[in-house]
Amino acid sequence: MINRLNREIQKKNAPIVVGLDPTMKFIPGFIKEAAFSVYGETLQGAGEAIWQFNKGIVDAVYDLVPAVKPQIAMYEQFGIEGLIAYKKTIDYCKSKGLIVIGDVKRGDIGSTSAAYATGHLGKVQVGNESFSPFDEDFATVNPYLGTDGVKPFIDVCKEEKKGIFVLVKTSNPSSGEFQDRLIADEDNRPLYEIVGRKVEEWGADFMGESYSYVGAVVGATYPEMGKVLRDIMPKSVILVPGYGAQGGKGADLVHFFNEDGLGAIVNSSRGIIAAYQSDKYKEKYSESNFADAARSAVLEMKDDIASALDKR
Amino acid sequence: MINRLNREIQKKNAPIVVGLDPTMKFIPGFIKEAAFSVYGETLQGAGEAIWQFNKGIVDAVYDLVPAVKPQIAMYEQFGIEGLIAYKKTIDYCKSKGLIVIGDVKRGDIGSTSAAYATGHLGKVQVGNESFSPFDEDFATVNPYLGTDGVKPFIDVCKEEKKGIFVLVKTSNPSSGEFQDRLIADEDNRPLYEIVGRKVEEWGADFMGESYSYVGAVVGATYPEMGKVLRDIMPKSVILVPGYGAQGGKGADLVHFFNEDGLGAIVNSSRGIIAAYQSDKYKEKYSESNFADAARSAVLEMKDDIASALDKR
Numbered sequence: 001m002i003n004r005l006n007r008e009i010q011k012k013n014a015p016i017v018v019g020l021d022p023t024m025k026f027i028p029g030f031i032k033e034a035a036f037s038v039y040g041e042t043l044q045g046a047g048e049a050i051w052q053f054n055k056g057i058v059d060a061v062y063d064l065v066p067a068v069k070p071q072i073a074m075y076e077q078f079g080i081e082g083l084i085a086y087k088k089t090i091d092y093c094k095s096k097g098l099i100v101i102g103d104v105k106r107g108d109i110g111s112t113s114a115a116y117a118t119g120h121l122g123k124v125q126v127g128n129e130s131f132s133p134f135d136e137d138f139a140t141v142n143p144y145l146g147t148d149g150v151k152p153f154i155d156v157c158k159e160e161k162k163g164i165f166v167l168v169k170t171s172n173p174s175s176g177e178f179q180d181r182l183i184a185d186e187d188n189r190p191l192y193e194i195v196g197r198k199v200e201e202w203g204a205d206f207m208g209e210s211y212s213y214v215g216a217v218v219g220a221t222y223p224e225m226g227k228v229l230r231d232i233m234p235k236s237v238i239l240v241p242g243y244g245a246q247g248g249k250g251a252d253l254v255h256f257f258n259e260d261g262l263g264a265i266v267n268s269s270r271g272i273i274a275a276y277q278s279d280k281y282k283e284k285y286s287e288s289n290f291a292d293a294a295r296s297a298v299l300e301m302k303d304d305i306a307s308a309l310d311k312r
Numbered sequence: 313m314i315n316r317l318n319r320e321i322q323k324k325n326a327p328i329v330v331g332l333d334p335t336m337k338f339i340p341g342f343i344k345e346a347a348f349s350v351y352g353e354t355l356q357g358a359g360e361a362i363w364q365f366n367k368g369i370v371d372a373v374y375d376l377v378p379a380v381k382p383q384i385a386m387y388e389q390f391g392i393e394g395l396i397a398y399k400k401t402i403d404y405c406k407s408k409g410l411i412v413i414g415d416v417k418r419g420d421i422g423s424t425s426a427a428y429a430t431g432h433l434g435k436v437q438v439g440n441e442s443f444s445p446f447d448e449d450f451a452t453v454n455p456y457l458g459t460d461g462v463k464p465f466i467d468v469c470k471e472e473k474k475g476i477f478v479l480v481k482t483s484n485p486s487s488g489e490f491q492d493r494l495i496a497d498e499d500n501r502p503l504y505e506i507v508g509r510k511v512e513e514w515g516a517d518f519m520g521e522s523y524s525y526v527g528a529v530v531g532a533t534y535p536e537m538g539k540v541l542r543d544i545m546p547k548s549v550i551l552v553p554g555y556g557a558q559g560g561k562g563a564d565l566v567h568f569f570n571e572d573g574l575g576a577i578v579n580s581s582r583g584i585i586a587a588y589q590s591d592k593y594k595e596k597y598s599e600s601n602f603a604d605a606a607r608s609a610v611l612e613m614k615d616d617i618a619s620a621l622d623k624r
Contacts, residue, residue, distance in 0.1 A: 073425075115385040177459055181498075
């Protein structure tokens with residue numbers, strides 16, 4: 001799957017992942033009204049609105065990008081009905097040829113991580129039958145519990161030829177609170193570098209053609225740290241959140257890429273799916289053109305990254 | 313809810329939480345057969361088996377313990393159908409007067425943590441209506457993203473009078489890989505102490521009668537660290553996993569408690585729910601008496617902890 005991700009990035013010339021993180025306020029009124037008219041103002045109505053909104057976005061951008069990243073929290077907040085929309089979205093994206101990165105940030109003790117890995121990336125056994133419950137292609141993983149919380153994901157990935165992205169340096173303002181702490185017996189290097197070295201170690205044992213199946217999450221909001229981490233993990237694809245609404249710009253991203261033009265995939269969520277509400281696009285696009293606005297935002301992001309990479 | 317948790321611990325004289333972590337191999341054959349005979353060997357069949365198994369355990373122990381802790385991964389591995397069983401379990405436990413700690417270990421950037429907090433502890437708005445999707449009483453939270461990943465949970469808890477347990481030092485063998493790293497500018501104190509101090513700080517702002525609504529997770533498998541963390545976070549209830557199957561014993565637990573006999577709640581999962589399969593109980597209990605075996609295991613655990621506390 002990591003080989004396919006790289007091929008798709010090259011084919012579409014877009015190291016871009018669209019974050020499918022729907023909230024009620026991003027969804028156009030006419031979609032909500034249609035959903036509520038059938039299911040009422042219920043969790044099921046919300047699930048239907050999310051699903052119709054996602055479908056519109058996906059139909060407008062699937063030919064431009066290699067991958068999507070649904071953030072499961074945005075679905076989980078609507079309970080079971082939200083998660084049904086999450087699963088529908090995964091299946092639909094895959095049917096359109098998109099690679100699906102489940103942004104689930106799971107991580108637990110060994111046996112529990114194994115259950116998460118099974119549910120999201122693997123197959124679960126029920127009697128003599130087996131099922132792939134959520135069936136994303138990649139998942140994000142939280143490393144706080146250490147190797148035995150991460151390894152079960154890698155074990156499942158080896159069977160399924162899928163991959164993970166381990167949180168190394170997250171994009172949020174307080175990510176430094178623990179991640180930047182300087183480790184005394186590691187020459188005072190920050191914790192995120194120690195985690196980065198583990199990612200490299202885990203990945204060395206699970207290589208695709210030129211990149212490992214074990215990627216990393218490093219926020220666009222910390223470009224200098226991205227540069228250091230790029231060197232520490234040369235064979236890992238870095239999933240870069242924080243572009244756009246969180247403040248990251250194209251010029252900040254160049255250090256996340258390797259010389260081969262690969263090694264990074266940049267996520268934008270709000271900047272794409274809610275483009276029609278942004279100052280930049282709201283004159284040109286009305287609510288009913290939300291999908292066209294998303295397409296324009298993807299094209300603009302593609303240009304922004306390409307021109308930043310050209311200039312380096 | 314933290315006041316209620318402490319009152320229930322005192323009333324039932326049992327600082328014990330039963331971990332409802334069902335796996336197919338823990339569930340007696342007759343329960344699986346009954347479920348599969350209706351729903352087939354499907355995810356729905358697995359969900360039904362899990363639910364019937366949980367119901368049997370809960371009916372046998374609800375009068376003995378204050379709380380249960382379903383581990384959501386064990387349900388999530390069966391996809392939507394597993395999560396339906398998770399929700400049914402939560403509702404049933406609450407109807408039996410039990411406090412429900414959702415072991416979800418979520419944590420993300422601010423807006424995403426807010427969505428998780430809403431889905432598990434809060435109310436989500438759909439049009440003019442609001443819903444409590446999963447509605448656990450407490451949730452476990454991963455701190456790797458720092459304060460802005462934890463605060464949204466606290467904000468929701470303040471509205472709902474619910475609480476969280478933040479992962480500080482987990483029970484698994486490799487938890488030390490990152491959590492024990494010595495922090496250079498903190499007098500070489502380990503990271504888990506720095507996280508513990510943050511838990512104390514977050515909790516100071518959100519106190520119940522004698523304990524804060526912000527608890528901590530510290531594994532029974534690390535009793536000496538538990539002693540230090542007890543001092544660092546005097547007002548936090550420590551949720552202690554790792555008793556029983558993971559190796560923790562009653563004598564290891566005394567340091568997790570305060571002098572008032574409160575301040576800790578000890579989890580056992582496999583040791584209780586799969587007691588009928590253990591060497592100790594399998595002579596006395598057959599598969600059909602799985603619930604009686606669970607009750608015996610709770611009573612024995614209660615005695616083990618009480619006698620360890622008496623001896624200190």
